[in-house]
Amino acid sequence: MNDSCIMGKRDYSLDIIRVIACLMIVLMHSPMSGLGTFGFVLCGISYLTAPGIGLFFMVSGALLLKVNAGHPFGTQSFLRRRFTKILVPLVFWSIVGWGLEQYGVKNTELGILWFMYCLAGLYLLTPILSSWLSVARIKDVEFYLLLWFVTLCVPFVKLFTIVNESDASWLYYFHGYVGYYVLGFYLQNYMERRISMGRKLMFSLVFVCISVMLPIALLMWNVEVDFYSLFWYLSLTVALQCVLWWIIVKRLMRNVPKLPSFVVELSKLSFGIYLIHILVMRNVLWKTEWMQGMNGIVQIVVCTILTFTISALISWGISKIKYVKAVIGY
Secondary structure (H helix, E strand, C coil): CCCCCCCCCCCHHHHHHHHHHHHHHHHHHCCCCCCCCCHHHHHHHHHHHCHHHHHHHHHHHHHHHHHHCCCCCCHHHHHHHHHHHHHHHHHHHHHHHHHHHHCCCCCCCHHHHHHHHHHHHHHHHHHHHHHHHCCCCHHHHHHHHHHHHHHCCHHHHCCCCCCCCCCCCHHHHHCCCHHHHHHHHHHHHHHHHHCCHHHHHHHHHHHHHHHHHHHHHHHHCCCCCCHHHHCCCCCHHHHHHHHHHHHHHHHHCCCCCCCCHHHHHHHHCHHHHHHHHHHHHHHCHHHCHHHHCCCHHHHHHHHHHHHHHHHHHHHHHHHCCCCHHHHHCC
């Protein structure tokens, strides 16, 4: 959710990835219960939009780890800049969420702030990771990512045996969103020279098969599983979807010299859209009679478009106010 250009030429593919990720999150939250939407439709939407969170972390890793690799790291200046950008929105929206709950408005802002706490943790790790990445061989990074991908298989392993996930387990200290952070760095810096186009196509086909066919197979075989444990943010299939999206966007953007200015602006506003969308969606749009009268699929599409558009316009307006724009991290 940071600018797509920390140093040098702007990478417009990162803007596209960020906008796609933001749309995914809005779409994920759009379905209203009780409007005739089938369970498999809701599960399918949740599953196919789950990569949004991972993609956000990957973009941050591609930007923040790249700029410091191979260079002396100014820890204090980095943390001061990053935490200034995240602390104001965190405090402001925490107060907003708490205030609304005091007036009986449930499920507004507090639920989505987990992402910001996680991002703050990654910021604290960035000086350590950058120091390692500045001296690590490519194979060292690949080995780390391989181990991280192994940890993403744990939800499947748990179907057959008990897995210790307490603070005394190795998973507690290794598993987590930091893998997406390093993955973004790796794909941004090493993918082009390490993976040929033929292999990218082969990997993409494999990723599609695993990500799409596995949940379909479980449904066809009537295997009862915990969907949100097996196919959620920290699962192998969702991570593979993230890599697939990254490969596709990078390929499509290879010969695109520049994006329309409004797309770049949407990318810059993505943090604000994320912070505002739940408030707009669940406390405004969901409460209108005309939306409650829609059937499931139409409601999801209309709600996604309107929520994204209104949240973007509000964020854009806030971004034009000198001191207030800090509340959306702009």
